[in-house]
Amino acid sequence: METITDSTLVDWLYNRFVEAVRNDDYRKIFIYEDVLHQINNLLPSGRKYTAMKKRAKAHLKEILKASKGGALKKLHYTGAEFTADFNRIIEAYEKELHNTDFDEETINYLLNIKKETYGND
Structure with a gap:
């Protein structure tokens, strides 16, 4: 418990x-x-x-x-719920980028930008 x-x-x-x-x-x-x-x-x-x-x-x-x-x-969640919400949003964004047929280098670059600026968009 x-x-x-x-x-x-x-x-x-x-x-x-x-x-x-x-x-x-x-x-x-x-x-x-x-x-x-x-x-x-x-x-x-x-x-x-x-x-x-x-x-x-x-x-x-x-x-x-x-x-x-x-x-x-x-406003964003805090604690463990923030981590789960953040991971869910990043995974959805990555899936969206793969659907638009970007190459892996571009996808990684855009994912890094999204992770660094999370909450400011």
Whole structure:
């Protein structure tokens, strides 16, 4: 059984927020954002909750920055879900490049560019 850490819970909430944004589920968007605020504001201060509060505050800062810039849809998952999502997108892009009949050198070059600029497109 997997051990749940403080950051795992906060990351899970953030990932559900990102998922709700991608699905345009406004009810869930407000719920997950509110839970992150509650973690940040209502947990007692002390060593036990410091990491959780710090992580929640960082995610809330990302959300605020993205919403002010109109880029909520560009938020990415975090943790293991980010890795799975990243690999899925890169594999789909590689398959798309193979279907367009590029040579291997060009495909590798374009894949490297995509990996380096992931999230900025």
